[in-house]
Amino acid sequence: MNDPKATPIYARPLDIRHGKVDMTHGSGGRAMAQLIHELFAAAFDNPFLAQGDDGAVLPTVPGRLVMATDAHVVSPLFFPGGDIGCLSVHGTINDVAVMGANPLYLSASFIIEEGFPLVDLQRIVQSMAQAAREAGVSIVTGDTKVVERGSADGVFITTTGVGVLVNGVNLSGKNARPGDGVLLSGDIGAHGMAIMSQRENLSFDAPIVSDTASLQGLVADMLTTSTEIHCLRDATRGGIATTLNEIAMQSGVGIMLEESAIPVQPVVAAACEFLGFDPLYVANEGKLIAIVAAEQAEAVLAAMRNHPFGKNAAKIGTVQKDAHHFVQMNTRFGGRRIVDWLTGEQLPRIC
Amino acid sequence: MKYVDEFRDGELARRLSVAIHAAVHPERQYRFMEFCGGHTHAISRYGIAELLPPNIRMIHGPGCPVCVLPIGRIDQAIQLALNHGVILCTYGDCMRVPASNRLSLLKAKAQKADVRMVYSASDAVKIAQDNPDREVVFLAIGFETTTPPTALAIQQAQRLGLSNFSVLCNHVLTPPAIQHILQTPVGASPIELDGFIGPAHVSTIIGSQPYEVFAREYHKPVVIAGFEPLDVMQAILMLVRQVNEGRSDTENEFTRAVTREGNRKAQALVAEVFELRQTFEWRGLGEMPLSALRLSSRYQAFDAEQKFGLAYVPVPDNKACECGAILQGIKRPQECKIFGTVCTPENPMGSCMVSSEGACAAHYIYGRFRE
Numbered sequence: 001m002n003d004p005k006a007t008p009i010y011a012r013p014l015d016i017r018h019g020k021v022d023m024t025h026g027s028g029g030r031a032m033a034q035l036i037h038e039l040f041a042a043a044f045d046n047p048f049l050a051q052g053d054d055g056a057v058l059p060t061v062p063g064r065l066v067m068a069t070d071a072h073v074v075s076p077l078f079f080p081g082g083d084i085g086c087l088s089v090h091g092t093i094n095d096v097a098v099m100g101a102n103p104l105y106l107s108a109s110f111i112i113e114e115g116f117p118l119v120d121l122q123r124i125v126q127s128m129a130q131a132a133r134e135a136g137v138s139i140v141t142g143d144t145k146v147v148e149r150g151s152a153d154g155v156f157i158t159t160t161g162v163g164v165l166v167n168g169v170n171l172s173g174k175n176a177r178p179g180d181g182v183l184l185s186g187d188i189g190a191h192g193m194a195i196m197s198q199r200e201n202l203s204f205d206a207p208i209v210s211d212t213a214s215l216q217g218l219v220a221d222m223l224t225t226s227t228e229i230h231c232l233r234d235a236t237r238g239g240i241a242t243t244l245n246e247i248a249m250q251s252g253v254g255i256m257l258e259e260s261a262i263p264v265q266p267v268v269a270a271a272c273e274f275l276g277f278d279p280l281y282v283a284n285e286g287k288l289i290a291i292v293a294a295e296q297a298e299a300v301l302a303a304m305r306n307h308p309f310g311k312n313a314a315k316i317g318t319v320q321k322d323a324h325h326f327v328q329m330n331t332r333f334g335g336r337r338i339v340d341w342l343t344g345e346q347l348p349r350i351c
Numbered sequence: 352m353k354y355v356d357e358f359r360d361g362e363l364a365r366r367l368s369v370a371i372h373a374a375v376h377p378e379r380q381y382r383f384m385e386f387c388g389g390h391t392h393a394i395s396r397y398g399i400a401e402l403l404p405p406n407i408r409m410i411h412g413p414g415c416p417v418c419v420l421p422i423g424r425i426d427q428a429i430q431l432a433l434n435h436g437v438i439l440c441t442y443g444d445c446m447r448v449p450a451s452n453r454l455s456l457l458k459a460k461a462q463k464a465d466v467r468m469v470y471s472a473s474d475a476v477k478i479a480q481d482n483p484d485r486e487v488v489f490l491a492i493g494f495e496t497t498t499p500p501t502a503l504a505i506q507q508a509q510r511l512g513l514s515n516f517s518v519l520c521n522h523v524l525t526p527p528a529i530q531h532i533l534q535t536p537v538g539a540s541p542i543e544l545d546g547f548i549g550p551a552h553v554s555t556i557i558g559s560q561p562y563e564v565f566a567r568e569y570h571k572p573v574v575i576a577g578f579e580p581l582d583v584m585q586a587i588l589m590l591v592r593q594v595n596e597g598r599s600d601t602e603n604e605f606t607r608a609v610t611r612e613g614n615r616k617a618q619a620l621v622a623e624v625f626e627l628r629q630t631f632e633w634r635g636l637g638e639m640p641l642s643a644l645r646l647s648s649r650y651q652a653f654d655a656e657q658k659f660g661l662a663y664v665p666v667p668d669n670k671a672c673e674c675g676a677i678l679q680g681i682k683r684p685q686e687c688k689i690f691g692t693v694c695t696p697e698n699p700m701g702s703c704m705v706s707s708e709g710a711c712a713a714h715y716i717y718g719r720f721r722e
Contacts, residue, residue, distance in 0.1 A: 260361075269352045269355075328720055331396075331397050331398045332359065333397040333402075334361045334364045334365055335364075335397050336401050337396060337398040337717040338719060343697055
């Protein structure tokens with residue numbers, strides 16, 4: 001964070017309640033130093049960030065490292081169940097976690113639009129700090145850029161995560177084998193429809209709440225239960241349909257789903273129906289797909305259901321031999337169809 | 352989900368499937384056309400083909416608004432957005448329709464054209480209100496279902512005194528298209544149809560009466576059906592029974608929404624705002640007389656074609672594309688040489704591959720495991 005070594009003396013503290021980000025906050029001068037000091041460093045507070053150098057020096061860890069990065073450009077920035085801040089932490093932590101790693105550190109890079117209210121920025125930064133704290137992860141380095149009005153939409157946040165791989169774990173989308181069970185950690189489509197119902201001013205008796213959450217606890221419980229988990233993947237943009245097609249292609253297999261086994265909240269199903277979306281393609285921010293050897297699928301499912309973020313977990317299908325690598329589904333109606341790759345864009349900026 | 356799940360019930364579907372299997376005469380073929388893309392989508396998405404006996408063949412008709420929109424019309428919209436600096440508003444389905452010069456509205460948008468996706472025509476009026484110094488054009492497409500909302504939007508703009516709002520009208524009519532399919536002699540092998548599944552939402556507006564002529568004069572059974580999968584199954588059973596009994600009646604499966612007369616208020620509104628075009632080009636089907644609408648003289652001020660002096664230039668489809676034959680039920684999507692190879696949902700050459708209501712896209716996305 002280019003954190004100043006000695007705390008400089010500013011004429012007066014940031015006026016967070018009424019102030020707005022202006023071009024000086026990205027120019028490298030005193031205004032930027034003050035923003036970093038009073039807003040970012042205050043929220044993210046940890047000894048690595050406090051080193052105050054261009055990069056954070058981190059201790060050695062036992063084991064192989066996993067690194068993942070994710071840019072977040074959601075609109076609206078605040079939505080039921082979360083905001084771009086916690087989303088940017090959960091998203092990257094989950095990418096590290098589903099590799100079977102224990103996430104340790106994050107970097108955070110902000111692109112802020114001129115005129116962005118400081119009070120909103122503070123809310124976002126505090127939400128990031130809380131999400132990181134809850135996940136036991138430190139935000140150890142960062143960057144801030146300010147762009148002219150119209151060159152960005154409020155704030156864009158890119159985070160990069162580093163984690164250490166649990167010994168002996170080797171998860172990959174290439175590992176699915178015919179016969180493996182396909183497990184899903186809970187109901188689908190809540191994040192995407194939470195955002196869309198805000199954008200389209202759809203109101204329901206109870207609002208659709210994003211499922212944004214960090215999954216490293218759930219993953220740890222699953223890995224403790226079984227050594228026969230072949231692949232984990234968080235089903236974000238493009239929904240579970242996209243995730244399953246990626247796995248089928250990488251592993252050179254087919255997948256057969258049972259529509260009746262896939263949990264969807266009624267309010268999410270209703271919103272999808274209304275806007276013409278298929279929940280299979282709608283983003284999640286706290287759900288994972290697990291490909292598990294058949295004989296251990298039940299045990300892993302039980303472990304998932306014991307965790308708060310997996311209590312609605314279900315076995316939704318089976319990996320099968322298929323030269324075409326199709327994902328197919330037995331419909332609740334009694335027919336069968338392909339669940340294909342998404343074509344074009346089903347939803348605008350949601351994560 | 353209440354009022355929806357009831358029409359997608361697997362147990363009822365199984366019972367209907369058993370009834371259809373029992374009803375068909377094994378020695379004969381049943382060829383039914385579902386006119387609407389909504390039915391095509393339901394058949395594909397719910398896997399209805401799996402529940403039908405092999406001697407029932409469903410032929411996907413031309414009732415997909417995006418699919419029948421000719422290249423020249425999309426070119427006009429792109430021209431407005433790129434060269435006239437208008438805010439062009441349209442339904443999401445239109446964004447990816449391939450036009451001339453490898454363009455589409457989506458690609459024009461990437462070239463800085465101001466193209467906006469709206470959920471309704473009145474959203475476009477709102478955009479015109481919010482941008483008084485810009486011209487706003489609504490690219491109106493669709494059959495009789497989407498026409499009344501366009502008419503309402505035009506009247507709303509008139510009431511608000513908006514001089515910066517106009518409509519590029521491409522509304523088309525269902526009955527002339529059905530007639531075209533029944534009349535066109537197609538070389539040596541005219542398509543033989545044993546009946547039609549009639550439109551759902553279109554019929555809520557125009558009623559069931561306009562189809563009676565097809566039953567009466569062409570001896571083709573028509574069953575109007577809703578877009579839910581059980582509606583489609585029930586309609587197929589009703590068609591099979593008509594064929595077996597040698598009847599050709601217009602029957603209404605969708606009684607919860609469709610009457611014989613239709614929605615008189617909507618019909619009056621459409622008659623007030625629009626008038627028949629002498630002829631209109633349909634993609635794949637060619638020029639068809641009295642098959643589309645334009646703004647009536649009273650509402651000329653809102654007619655984008657007049658306002659911007661747009662001339663219509665027809666553009667031929669890709670030579671290898673079989674959309675024309677597919678839209679008329681003469682060929683199946685998989686019989687087109689470029690299906691699934693050159694022409695895919697990501698890179699559609701023909702319009703049937705664009706919308707998931709199109710015959711080719713529906714088969715590619717949902718059904719190609721059968722090959």
